[in-house]
Amino acid sequence: MSLVQDTLVIYKREMLLFRSNLRTNIIRSIMFPLVFIVFLGNLGNTPSNxxxxxxxxxxxxxxxxxxxxxxxxxxxxxxxxxxxxxxxxxxxxxxxxxxxxxxxxxxxxxxxxxxxxxxxxxxxxxxxxxxxxxxxxxxxxxxxxxxxxxxxxxxxxAAGSAQISFTPTYGTSSSYRDFLTGSVVVMVAVFGATFGGGMSIIMDRQLGNLKAFLITPINKNAIVFGKLLYGATTAVLYSMFALLIGLAFGVTVAMGIAGLLWIIPIVILTSFGFTGLTIVLASRINRIEVYTIAAQAISMPIWFISGAFFPTSSMPGWLQAVSAVDPLTYATNGVRDVIINGSYPLGAAAFNIFVQLAFIGIMVYLGMRMFRGTIEEGK
Amino acid sequence: MAKQNMIEIKNLVKRFGDFKAVDDISLSVKEGEIFGILGPNGAGKTTTINVVLGLLKPTSGSVKIDDLDAHANPERIKQMLGLMTQETVVEGDLTAWDNLELFAELYHVPKGEIPKRVKRALEDAELTDKAYVRAGTFSGGMKRRLELVKSMIQEPKVLILDEPTTGLDVQNRHKLWERIKELNQKGITIILTTQYLEEADALCDRLAIIDHGKIKAIGTVSELKSKVGKGNILEIIVKQSETNDALRILKKFGVNGSVKVDRVVGNIEKEPTKTFNKISNELEKQKISVLSISMHLPTLDDVFITLTGSKIRDEAGGSDDAARMRAWRGR
The missing domain is CATH 3.40.1710.10 (abc type-2 transporter like domain)
Incomplete structure (x- = not known):
């Protein structure tokens, strides 16, 4: 049987599990963007009086x-x-x-x-x-x-000069909320990956499901690919929730509906890369507590440095250099172009996508290798 | 039924770093028998099973299943083996039907046949009316029944049961035994690991006792029992300071005893009742404070103590895991 079919079986299983915990999953996925977009979105934005x-x-x-x-x-x-x-x-x-x-x-x-x-x-x-x-x-x-x-x-x-013109710190957009929504849309994909990829592998290992899968004749890589697909599906779902919350609170997507055609693939690519990363983590870590801490310790700085809260241009030089090697920077830049700038130049898109693909390639390869390594040890 | 060897393990060694979990084990399981692997926690039972299942690569030695090398033909071997483990691994968040369907798909059962098989499996497990109920709400016995039919969904030739009744109450345990016997009568070869001597006694045609990764004995239950010696087992518990006195008294009546802490054990070969009375009188005469004195036919328990020098241990956490963790850190 082919890898594709095995992958789809694992994917189906993950989606069934997702469905059976639908309410918890949705509440969890809504809380984060709600807090960030609604509350933090006010930052520096509307001081009253x-x-x-x-x-x-x-x-x-x-x-x-x-x-x-x-x-x-x-x-x-x-x-x-x-x-x-x-x-x-x-x-x-x-x-x-x-x-x-x-x-x-x-x-x-x-x-x-x-x-x-x-x-x-x-x-x-x-x-x-x-x-x-x-x-x-x-x-x-x-x-x-x-x-x-x-x-x-x-x-x-004074008189007769141009229209009101000012350059806000947060890009050409007017609102910090717009600015933040772009990064939250990408970040929920990363969070989806930590729950969907690595954590589910650790759970499967602890509960014995992984062993049950491994004694069946499926292709072992199907387990990794199934989790990647599942991660991407939930990431798109969560990102759409985040975007809807943003829209409900006055955020506009400068590119309009066409923007979705960019946002969805960017989110999928982000999810693939970070699910790969969490599978690498899960191959080295056996305890949920340790994994959670490790995943946060990695994803939080990656998020901050990506220019999620403030533009990378306002960072000190050394931090800008760090952000240039942060894969999330390229996803955030893309989504922000779509939401705020209203145009995503093909050259920039091609470069961003190339960086994301490289990240995915490395992470998925490592994830597969290390995951197989743990299997060989009989974990 | 041709009694050929279904499983042949030859000189199997499995190391985790410096730790030898399985140390040169050879055994064969005949087609259609129930074969027991008996041993304390950490004896190497699960490691042996994992090698047979292809989850672990042997350090050396070979495993053949139905004359096929287990590691050269993983696809075919996996279709032939079913496994039910000590941890119940039905997915609590999925319905009974989904649980079974998922594994039918994982085992590449033809699409058209899946609903039929799932239905039949649910009937076998007496769970037809619970088909669309989440397995998480099931009782322990129901989960175990579901687990058993799940491990049979690919219709394997060999069913491996890794401590299948651990944690079950007496009723459910006996029910499961009945099911295991039924399956065996249908021609399925069964390998059973257990810590329960009673279970091995009730089910197994033949069994191997392993400890510290080595086979201590192998044979039918009565063969093993006769290894302990003929006659009856005498067991006296006294104060630790008086064990030597008790030992001397046993010797006086021609019984060779041995001491384990406060327990003096010997084998009465002739005239058991008479000798028992004489010994008991003599103990009283010499004012040795006896906490307990008993005599019984050899049980698997005695076989076990004789062969491994200890009772079945029930340590928290198998040292299989400990060994793996060691191997893990060693890298």
């Missing part, structure tokens, strides 16, 4: 409505100031983080011309997402925004 000074030079009905729309949000704490100079002084002395000047032409009739000036210090943390919020509110009033960074501010250059 950011002090904002508004100077209303228009003084018409629309401008009043615009101010009250801004005031209704917890995100901003709006103060009305009479003169522009006074407001800028407040910005200088750190009394406010943003200054909004509503220009006289603010009436919804002049299109394609700035009707608001926004001054701010270029400090991401103190701004949160107040700038996006101001921009989007202004757009509802059919109004354009120009912005001036306070440091670059020269009185004459």
């Amino acid at each position: 950011i002090p904002v000074a508004i100077v209303n030079l228009a003084g018409n009905v629309q401008s009043q409505q615009f101010i009250s729309a801004l005031s209704q949000q917890n995100a901003l704490s709006v103060k009305a100031i009479t003169t522009q100079q006074q407001a800028i002084n407040m910005l200088d002395s750190d009394q406010v983080n943003v200054v909004i000047i509503i220009l006289p032409q603010f009436n919804g009739q002049v299109q394609n011309a700035p009707t608001i000036d926004v001054y701010y210090l270029n400090q991401q943390l103190s701004l949160g997402n107040s700038l996006q919020f101001i921009t989007s509110t202004a757009q509802k009033f059919n109004s354009q925004v120009s912005s001036v960074q306070q440091k670059a501010y020269l009185p004459g250059a």
